[in-house]
Amino acid sequence: MTITNEDAKAAGSASSLSRMLQFGDSMFPIGAFSFSSGLESAIQEGAVTNAATLRAFAQTALEQAARGDCIALIAAHRAATADDVDTLVRIDAQVYARKLSDEARAMSVRMGKKFAEMGVAVVGAPLLRAWRERIETSVTPGCYPLALAIGFAVQNLPASQAFIVHQYGVATTILGAALRLMKVSHIDTQKILYELTRKAEEAYPATAAARLSDMAGFAPLTEILAAIHTRAHVRLFMN
Incomplete structure (x- = not known):
């Protein structure tokens, strides 16, 4: 049987899609399910009460991510493609500095570390190993957008796909x-x-x-709800 260029292209597209599905799956074991991204407090405080307000809350989270973490995600993908670890460390520091609540910081670094560990185990690329080592030695916090960007870059998956996976993850969480x-x-x-x-x-x-300097996500109510959740006596989700 002769393999045509169209067949090869389709196979490549299918492989790329399968990687998006795998690393974007809500069951990918990086701990996202144990956080509510402020939703628990939003419900307790009456800010989210039904499907309509839930949609608005999730939409705000996606817009905040697009203006914040995802700018860093794309910049990190470019740096990872160039194998520029020093730039990755600088981007990571800027992401961490913009996490105003303890919960947001904890969520990002825990997911980032687990993603790096899983990436080393599953993909095994040298850059992922180097990144995991820098996290383990406290050279860098290891925020989730950085690990996701590196994981996609080392597999030659485009930044646009990493962006879609990130936003899908925000929504499904x-x-x-x-x-x-x-x-x-x-x-x-x-x-x-x-x-x-x-x-x-x-x-x-x-x-x-x-630009990386444009990274910002002004959503004061979300930050307040996250702060409330950190001090809550009764919680279903982690802070």
Whole structure:
């Protein structure tokens, strides 16, 4: 049987898609399921009460990520492609500095460390090993966007796919928590996920064109809710 160029291209696309599915799966063991991204406090304080307010909360989180972590994600992907570890460390420091709440910092570094560890075990690329070592020796915090960017870059997967996986993860973390915290159906959360992820591709060009110094995510209510959650006496999710 003759393999055509079209067949080879389709096979490459399928392989790329399978990697997106694997590393973007909510069951990929990096601990995202144990955080609510402030949703638990939002429900306790009455800011999220139904599917409509849940959608608005998740939309805000995605917009905040696109203006913040994802700018760093794309910059880190470029640095990883160039095998520039020093630049990766500098980007990581800027991501960490912009995490205002203890919960946001804990979530990002725990997920980042686990992603780096899983990347070494599954992919085994030298750059991932070097990054894990810098995390373990406290050279760098190891925030999640950096680990995701490096993981995709070493597999020759584009930054646009890393961006989609990041945004999908933000949405599924919140919606998965909602199913355990409030009266909302799987149909509701799937409809919200479909609507929100459809917009992710539209947001990519603006994020990719931004400079690292543009990284900011002004969402004061989200930060306040995260702070409340840190001090809460009763919690289902980690702080």
